[in-house]
Amino acid sequence: MALRIASPTGAVLVVLVAACDGPQSALDVAGDGATRIADLFWGMAAGAAVIWIGVVGLAVYATRVRPGEHSGRTAKLLLIGGGVVFPTIVLTGLLSYGLLLIPELREPSDGRLIVSVTGEQWWWRVRYETADGRTVELANELRLPVGEAVEVRLESRDVIHAFWVPSLAGKIDMVPGRVTRLSLKPTRTGEFRGACAEYCGESHALMAFPVAVMEPAAFAAWLEDQHALAAPPSTPETERGARLFMAMGCGSCHAVRGTAAAGTIGPDLTHIGGRASLGAGILVNDVDAFARWIAETDHVKPGVRMPAFGMLAESDLRALGQYLESLQ
Amino acid sequence: MVKSPRLRDSLWMLIAAPTIWSLHFLFSYVTAAVWCAKLAEGASLGGARTAVAMYSAAAIAAIGAVAHYGWRRHCQETRHPHDVPTSHGRQRFLGFAILLLAGLSAVAVVYGALPAAFIASCH
Structure with a gap:
């Protein structure tokens, strides 16, 4: 969409207002x-x-x-009143108000x-x-x-x-x-x-x-679902993914409740397929993103402790991705 | 070169009020930290708040004495302006600087103590 901005003031306003929502x-x-x-x-x-x-x-x-020239008395009043007394009163008020908020928060x-x-x-x-x-x-x-x-x-x-x-x-x-x-x-x-x-x-x-x-009812239902154990794999591809998950040692660091995977070093993956994102808010949650995360972990998130499994074949990565995606 | 003892005193007095401010901050911070880590019952900041109030009263009194000293030094040579490079001018200037630093330090002590006035919990 082409945007025409009438004036520099308009351009500044657009930039400022864009940050407000x-x-x-x-x-x-x-x-x-x-x-x-x-x-x-x-x-x-x-x-x-x-x-x-x-x-x-x-x-x-x-x-x-x-x-x-202005009178010395006026200048003194302005300096002491506007430069010392007024800022002290304003800052004291702001500090007190800010401190008042803390216990409640x-x-x-x-x-x-x-x-x-x-x-x-x-x-x-x-x-x-x-x-x-x-x-x-x-x-x-x-x-x-x-x-x-x-x-x-x-x-x-x-x-x-x-x-x-x-x-x-x-x-x-x-x-x-x-x-x-x-x-x-x-x-x-x-x-x-x-x-x-x-x-x-x-x-x-x-x-x-x-x-x-x-909404509270939807939240309560969601939280109840999170207590549940992981859904067992239901297709040949997700079954292969589940076997690969255990064979590659993923369960040493990650937990999938209801399976032998009980690691606590990395994130719990019991319901990872139902989350809104992957890799702590940086990737969309789909099979392609799972495959990319597993194969190129250190490129997607430099310095992360999880090793990259770039040695896996593309089909293995997709099977793992489909298994993890199925953990709703 | 032998320096005038009076001038040497003046320079020490110049940093007296900011030093009291920094000590007040240090004691208040350490007291609250030790209280919350080792002594607090039910996460109440109670005893530490009393201690900070006492430190603050002592610090304000000490800064008040420094301010009084600065004011006297500034006013005792009223015949001489403090913007000329003479011994009297220097004394008046230093007195005024001591007074202003005492005012700043007093405000800083109050600001340092305000959290203890509003916050009752170690949380």
Whole structure:
């Protein structure tokens, strides 16, 4: 589609406005925390605009309207009032408001759903713990019920990562040896994107995750499905894929619940076929992407611990892909 | 060359208030960290908040004394402007710099203590 932009101002506006929506925008809010942050941003932007107009107005007044000498008393008042007292009051107000928000955004759970997310180079280990004490381990995807506050507990196994879903809430560090907390309360359903917001190594930019906010009933059904064991292979091709999966040693690092694969080093793959993306938010979830990931792991995500299985024949890669795709 | 003891004192006083600020920050941070890691019951920041309040009161009092010293030094030679390169001008200038740094340090101490005023939990 050809776009005609009438003026440079129009071009600037298009660039600015283009950043205001989308699945990873802090201004396209879908959660309580993000709403507070967006309100703060707009308030600060308006305040900054007023201050800027005031300063430029004074500069014009002093250089154009009344360029002569001003009284020392007025100059002193302006310097002390505008340069010391006013910024101190404004910054104190902003700091206090920001600090007031923190306890609410990190409120601990009172028997609600708890989601533990562990950052690892360069993927996310996700564990859901329901009020009845059941847990299930997933990876690289977050699903949440709309309108319910969920406590997210954040950890790291290696270096400092940061958990950030801009549409839902602010970012928070994931520090090795510590558990940090964040309360997420989505306000509308939709698909969003989260990302690691702290440089954590060579594939930091490839460490993302899709976030789906669902109706509570759909979420409950999905979570129940995640507790289920993996579906056994149902076609000759997926059966061959399952045999290859075990023969190539994939089960040493990955778990597929309901099979002999019980590795815990890499992501749990029990329901990987049902996830919205592969490789922590970087590939679409289809057979071709599985084959590419398995054969060219180090090219798709440089530095990753999983070895590339480029020695496999194309037909083997597709069989593995079809098996993994069938794990819905 | 022998330096004037008074001038040497002045330079030390120049960094006194920022030093108090940095010590306040260090003690507050270490106290909160040790409290949360070793002593907190139920993740309450209670005792550490009291300690930070006490550090803050002591730091503000000490910075107030430094500011008073700076103000006196600035005002004692009112006949001389502080923008000429004379001994008196230097003394007045240093007094004023001590006063301004004390003001900045006092604000910084308050900002360093504000988290303890608003946040009650180690979480």
